[in-house]
Amino acid sequence: MILIISVIIFVLVEGILIFSIIRYRERPGAPNPFQNHGNLKLELVWTVIPTLVLFVILFFTIRGLLYVAPENEPAASASQPKIEVTAIGHQWWWEFYYPNYHVTTADTLEVPVNTTVHVNLFSNNVIHSFWVPALTGKTDVVPGHNNTKWFVAEKAGTYTGICAEYCGTQHANMRFNVKVVNNNDFQSWVSTQQQAAAAPTDPLAQKGAALFKNQCSSCHGIVGVNLKQFYNTAQECTDLPGGKANGTPECLIGPNLTHFGSRNLLAGGVLDNNTANGNCDPNNPNLMQQCNLAKWLKDPQGVKPGNDMNIGELTNDQIQQLVAYLEGLK
Ligand code: HEC
Ligand SMILES: [Cu+2]
Incomplete structure (x- = not known):
């Protein structure tokens, strides 16, 4: 709305400006143009109109602010759950x-x-x-x-x-x-x-699960593997950097991966979790080129420099196993 008002005013003002520049340009022999310095009426007009426009915008802005304010949150009801x-x-x-x-x-x-x-x-x-x-x-x-x-x-x-x-x-x-x-x-x-994560049956994925426990579970949680349950990291980890919350789960630094295979994005959307067309099928011969999860595991610092996933280099076989495991966690 503000954009529409601004565009109208912009076009109007610029239009008059361009018209005046062309229509009233200096011509040989033309008299001095009309002088309106100190014209009280004119000055009032071009002060009052913009003031009114700004007040209209202010009115709608305040109305919008009140509408989205936390106090205006609708109460839960049958028609508005x-x-x-x-x-x-x-x-x-x-x-x-x-x-x-x-x-x-x-x-x-x-x-x-x-x-x-x-x-x-x-x-x-x-x-x-x-x-x-x-x-x-x-x-x-x-x-x-x-x-x-x-x-x-x-x-x-x-x-x-x-x-x-x-x-x-x-x-x-x-x-x-x-x-x-x-x-x-x-x-x-x-x-x-x-649900807790399903235990894999496929041998490749089973190797991936073992690898996860070994090399990834210090930063990532999977319910049923290294976590007993999902928990609110905001409440249960606030004052416990790296510590344990009431003896239960550890405050882990990386995303919970319990159902990673059902998600569409990876690492803050730096890549899509592009499982369509068999890209991340562990038997895809071009897995390393076509599967974004494989690319991420190969070189997280290359894909997203400075992020907190600092790991040693994984072999292509290990990546294949981890892809089989993680993409299977639907
Ligand atoms: C030192 C801690 C650490 C270790 C060890 C680690 N990660 Fe991560 N991982 C992270 C962090 C932090 C992110 C989020 C990075 C970001 O988006 O900025 C991440 C992101 C991911 C993601 C993307 C998840 C999502 O939902 O966006 C996957 C998948 C992943 N890691 C798999 C693994 C695997 C597999 C291993 C073991 C080989 C591993 N990570 C080891 C810290 C770690
Ligand atoms: Cu931010």
Whole structure:
């Protein structure tokens, strides 16, 4: 709306300017142009009109601010259900925890359509900002000051979210998706996500699982492997850097991978989890070139320089095993 008003004013003013430059350009023998210096009426007009325009914009801005304010969040009702999520800003990826369902995911926030989504924003590092341009405005995610926000998605689909506050070198690769689905799909997604990871039966994947326990479980959690359950890292790890929360799970630095194979993005959206067309089929002879997960595991620092996944080099065989295991975690 502000853009439309501004464009109209811009075109009007520039149009008159260009018209005047051409129409009233200096011609040989022309008299001095009309002098309007000190014309009270004119000066009042061009002061009062812009003031009025700005007040109109101010009115709509304040109305919008009040509408999206936390106080205006609709109460849960049969016609307007509500879900709660905790969005945790890490450097540089988003973790999403659903406190009522005890589910943790990363990079994709899945929500039901026409439902109020109450978002608790949390960071224990630097300031991030949660922004989904097509669905909701920016709200800062401030360490020690837990903002909340709410939004309602009225149409199913996938919307791009980004971090809108510079938070370090890979700030631009701190993207996420909001996937809006119908209520039944959401419920079945939740019940799948609540499960512990299935133990692999395929021999390649079994080797991958053993490798995971050995080399990855100090930073990544998988429920059923090194975690007993999903937990709220925002509440249970706040004052426990690297420590244990009440003797239960460790505060791990990397994304929870329990259902990694069901996700579409990888490491803050730096790559897609491109499993279509057999790209990440462990028997694909071009696995290392075609599967983004393989590329990530080969060289996480090359793909996303400065990120916190510092690991020794893996062999192609090991990567094949890990791809078989992780992509099988649906
Ligand atoms: C030193 C800690 C650390 C170790 C060890 C580690 N990772 Fe990571 N990993 C991370 C961090 C941190 C990220 C997120 C990086 C980012 O997006 O900025 C990550 C991201 C990932 C992702 C993307 C997950 C997602 O949902 O976006 C996968 C998959 C992954 N790691 C697999 C592995 C595997 C397999 C191993 C073992 C070979 C491993 N990691 C070892 C810290 C670690
Ligand atoms: Cu950020």
